[in-house]
Structures are given as structure tokens and as C-alpha cells.
Amino acid sequence: MNGFASPLAAYLMVAALLFAIGLAGALTRRNAILVLISIELMLNAANLNFIAFWRYGPHPEALTGMMFAIFSIAVAAAEAAVGLGLIIAIYRHTQTTDLDEIKRMKG
């Protein structure tokens, strides 16, 4: 379609970009909730990767890719719930969501 990259490569680049943004956020944001959001972003980038490889892979008509993505979303949701529960627990202990403040495991 375009001379720069094939459609698969374009999707992969977008997913990679999303992943990088999510990684950057997870590694640098101070607020724990924002870290959680970043992690969700990373997960979604991975999902996008799945869909791209399903759409431009050998069997686009099978439901494999779609099942995979739906599973992944469900897992992401469960994992977000757990993560939120952890953050709330930490908040109850330390009265803050600032990750820089949570150093109790300091060795």
C-alpha cells in the first residue's frame, strides 16, 4: 500500500510504540494508578500485536487470534483488579500513592 512499510509492519510499529509508551510510563510515573494504566497500555499493545499477526498470518479466517485477544483482555481485567487491590492495600498502609515513598523493602 505504502512504500515505507508493509501493513503488518505498520501495525507492529504502532504496537511497539504503544508498548514503549506504556513501558516508559510504568518505569517513570510516580503515581501508582498511572503505573497501572501504563501496564494496561503495554498489555493492549501486546494484544494489538496478536491481532496484527492473526490478520496478516496464514489463517486469517480462523478464530485463533480473536480468542487469544479476548482471553488476554479478560486476564488483563483480572490482573488490573488485583493490581488495584494491591494499591489500595498499600495506600491503607502508607497513606500515599507515590511510588517513590514506598521503600520499606529497602535492603
Add this chain to the structure above:
Amino acid sequence: MVARDLWLIPAVPIVAAGLIALLKQPMRRLSAWLAIGSLSFSLLLSLAAFAHVVAGWINGNAVREVVNLTWIQVGVSRVELGWILDPLSAVMLVMVTFVGLLIFIYSTGYMEQDENFTRFFCFLSLFAGAMLGVVISNSMLMLFMGWELVGLTSYLLIGFWYQKPAAAAAAKKAFITTRVGDIFFLLGIVWLFAQTGTLLFYNHGSGSMEGLALAGLLSQHAAFGLTAAGAIGLLIFAGAAGKSGQFPLHVWLPDAMEGPTPVSALIHAATMVAAGVFLIARVYPLMAAGALLTNGSGLAGTTTALIVVTWVGAGTAVFAALIAVGQNDIKRILAYSTVSQLGYMMAGLGLGGVAVGMFHLITHAFFKSLLFLGAGSVIHGCHEEQDVRRMGGLKADMPLTFVTYAIGMLALCGFPIFFSGFWSKDGILEAAHQPDAIKGPFYLLVFGALLTAFYMTRQVSYVFFGTWRGHKPAHESPRVMTVPLAILAFFAMALGLIGTPAWPWFRAFLEGRAAGFDWRGFAEPGLMALMLTSSAVVFLGLGLGWWLYGSKSPSPEAPDVLEKDAPWIWAALRDRLYVDELYGVTVIAFYAWWARVADWLDRRVWGGIVAAVAKLFALWAQLNRLLDVYWVDGSFDKACEELSIGGGLIARAQNGRVQIYLRILALAVVVLAAILIWSARP
């Protein structure tokens, strides 16, 4: 009586002593019975042995039975022990056991008030056993062992009342003085053993007192023109001089009177001091070797050793008799008398041979122990008073003691005919008067006899005549004490019978010849003259003593009659001719100085060295400590510190912040991915 069983005679009293040592202090009767019983047993055995020897003598064959044992064998050399039954040992056995038994019985009365009764009989029994061991010994070593044991028991008995400083000092003095003699004795023994190769006196021809060995000794020459025989003889005499209180080793005997009177009687009158004389008699073949061999018969010639013995003996006889004149303690007079009489015995041995010396030894044992026991009776009756100036008139208060004491005194003085002392002393004077005997000792001995009569009369006058000068009235002693006195008195008179010229039984018995009763024995040229001379001397001494002291009763504080006339001489005699003082400034002073030197050496030199070594060790320990703290510890601590710092540094990575961990993780993944991709590229 088999010679093989002779060892029982000393062994039984020693075993008894061991048993008594185990008894408790209140078991007095048992201890006395054990001691007396064991010595009675030894007496019976000794009498049996004596009978055996007499029977042999009657049949004409001289008895000399030896039993020898090898104790230790090293290669060819042998250390041998053994005992011998011959006339000499037989008479000594009977004398020692008999007199000893009488004294034991006497002691049960004398020591009755003493609380250490049991200990006393233990030591007495041990002494008896040791003395009998000396008597039967055929081995020089066994004799020496008995000799030392006798010395030990003497020390124990002199110092019996050890809480008294004087007694403890006297015991020490006795032991050390005799030790000086014993060192020479031991040298003689070792030399004899080295030279002859045997310790036995008689061993069927190979003993040291027998011809072969003596010939060997005579051929060896020692220093000062002496043969080995002469030199060894002199060394052995030095030991005998110590034990028998000859000048200059006599100083311990008078001090030994600190012991109980039965001890003085037994040890320092009859037996132990006689051991020295007995020793010379036992080794007489050695002492007379040379004279015997060159002159063939008996005592025609004399040797250097015998000359020395004679002069020392005669000199001591006079020396001690002089000192006895100036003493005021009843026992000390008798002690110096003993020293004097021992000198007589030695002179008798030197001039006349074994029989002459031994006869006087036997008679002296009886009358001197009689005198000592009598003195003990007097002391007991006068309530422990010992100064003759505070006695007097006891003739009436203590008649039995007086009679027996008078008999003993006359025997000692040598009163003619009825008293054994006359015959034994005359035997010595006769030997001294021989035409080929050395000149000089005879006059000394005669002078000594005069002094003996004089000081004994003085003592008897002070004690028994005159008026009582003590505090409380005196009383006679119990029968257990007076009966032994009577028995001894009988023998003090009767023993003379066996030594008269008419019937020289004793001499013949010892020398193994026959003896018949013959009045013509008195007809020997010069004999009657000699007997009259000695009798005259005795009467002169008695008369002088009676004239000066008689029935007068000077008060204790008044000066002595002689003191008024010759104060210088009297002071010298009373102060024992200053021999002790001489020793004090020479030997003892030297010893004290030497002890100080040794002490200085010990404390400064050896102590200094020890201290220096200790200091060195301390320094070394300090050095080690420094090394430890600064080097070992320091390096280790430093290393640990570094580790700690390093650890701290590394621990900084663990800061508990999740996002930091995640960053590191992400970095690691990137690196890993890069590696994987780059490694997969063709």
C-alpha cells in the same frame, strides 16, 4: 640353733616395732608386751646360738658359720648380704639382747608417766633390731644399713621429747656428728669393695677379711706410706670414732643425755656406742693386716691403723675423764665416763687385740647400763632433779639404788678382785705394758684410771652421802626398776670370773683356743706387779675423792672444792675443754657462711636467671599480643571493613522502590534481546 635362722634375731624386734607403730597411743600395755616379748624371743635365740658356739668350742672346732645371699647382681659384681655366727657375734648377741631386755623392763616403770609410751617402745624395738642386725652381719653393706638405722633410732630417741629445743638440737647434733664419721666409713666400704670385689667378711676363703683379699690389700699402696689395708682401716676407724664418741667426734654424746635415761643406758652406754668398738673388732684382720702377716703370730707387731686407734683411744680416755671431773649433771658425768671407757676399749683393741677390747666392752655394757639405770632411779626418786649438787644422803632414802650403784661404780673404777671392771681394765693395761707395745698409752690409761676413780667418788659422795639438799624428800623406785638394777649388779661382779688370768675363758673363746683353770696364770712375770699398781691407783683415786668430797655437803651455790683451789682449770673442765666452742667458730661458722653464700646464689643468681627468663617470656607475650592486635587482627578487620563497605555499596541497589527494579529489569531485557538478535544474524 641353725645359723640359717640367725636372721630372726634382728627381724622379730623390727617386725614388733612395725606393729607397735600401728598401735594407738593409749595401747601401752600391748606395745610394751610386744617389745619385751620380741626381745625375749631374740634373747632365747641368742642364747641358743651362743650355746651352739660354746658346744663347738668345747669340742675343739672353732665355729664360724656364714649364710650369704646375693641381693643384686650386675654383671660380675654382686651386692651381697649375709650373717655370721662366730664367737664374737655370739657374745655380742647375748649381751645386747640381755641388757636390752633388762632396760626394756626398766623402761616400763621409768616411762610410765609419759604419754608417748607407745612411741618410745616402737623406737626402742626398732633400735634393738637394728643393733642386732649390725652384730650378726657378715656383709659390710648390711652392717652399714644396720649402722645407719641405729643412728636414726638414736636420733629419734634422743629427740624423744622433741618439744624441748635442747633435745631436738641434741638429736640433730648426734646425727650430724656421726654422719661426718659415716662419710669416711662409706668411703672405706666403697674402697674395700672396689679393691677386694666382695662385701662379705667371710666367704669360705674369698671374703674381705680372709687371707687372699688381705694379701691383695697389702700389696696396694695408698698415700702417706700406707697400704690400702691401712688406709681403709683408718677410714673405717673414722666411722667407728664417730659412733663411739672418740675425740674429736665425741661432742654429741654428752648432749645425747637429753634423751630419757633408759635411752642413755641402752644406746649411749651399752650398745650403740659399742657398735664402733664392735666394728673395729669385726674388721680387726684388716686393721692388723701386715702385722699378722709379717710376724706370723697374734699381736707381735702392730700396724699404722692400730697405732692410730690406740693413741686416739688412750687420748680420748684421759680427755673425757678430765672433763668428767668438772661436771655437775649426774648423767653428763656418766656420759663423759662412757666416752672415756670407749677410749679404753679402743686402746685395748689397738694394743691387745679383739679379746681384750671386747671383754671391756662386755663388762662395761653391764656396769655402765647399771650406772645409768641407777642414775635414772635417782632422778626419778628426786623428782626429775639431775644436778648432783641438789641431791645427797640418798644412801638412806634409796638403799637398793645405792647398793647397786655402788657396785657399778666400783666396777667402773676397777676395784680389785670382786668387780669385773678390774679384770677387763687390767687386761687393757697388761696389753699396754707389753715390752713391744708403743710407749705412752700405758701412762695415759693409768692416769685415766686415777681420774675415773676420782670423779666417780665425787659423784657418789654428792649423790648418796652427806645431807639432802633438794626440795622434796626422795623416794625409792618401784620394783620394776630396782630388779633390773640388781640383776645388772650381779653381772657387773660375776663377769669378772670369765676374764681372770687364772681362767682366761673369754679370750680363749674368742680366739678359738682351749682354756683351763690354772692358778699359775697369775704367775706371769709382771702381772702381779701390774695388778698391784692398778689397785693402788684406784685406791688413790678413791681416797682423793673421799678426802675432797667425802661426807661434806656443799650447798649448790657454793663453788666446788677444786674450783676454789684451781679456778682456771676448773672452768676449763666444766666448760668441756672448749671443743664445742671450737667447732662453733670453725665448722659451724663456716657452714653458716656457706649457707649464706648458697642462699645468695639461690636468690640472686638462679633466681635472677629465672626472673630474666620469665621477663623474656613476658616480653615475647607482649610482642605476640602486638602482632596479634595490629597485624593479624588489623588486617582481618580491615578486610571485613572493606567487605562491609562493598556490601553497603551493593546493597544500595536494593532500595525497595519498585520502579527502579523495573527499570533495571527493562534494561536487562533490552540487553538480552540485543545480544540474541545480534548473535542470530548471519
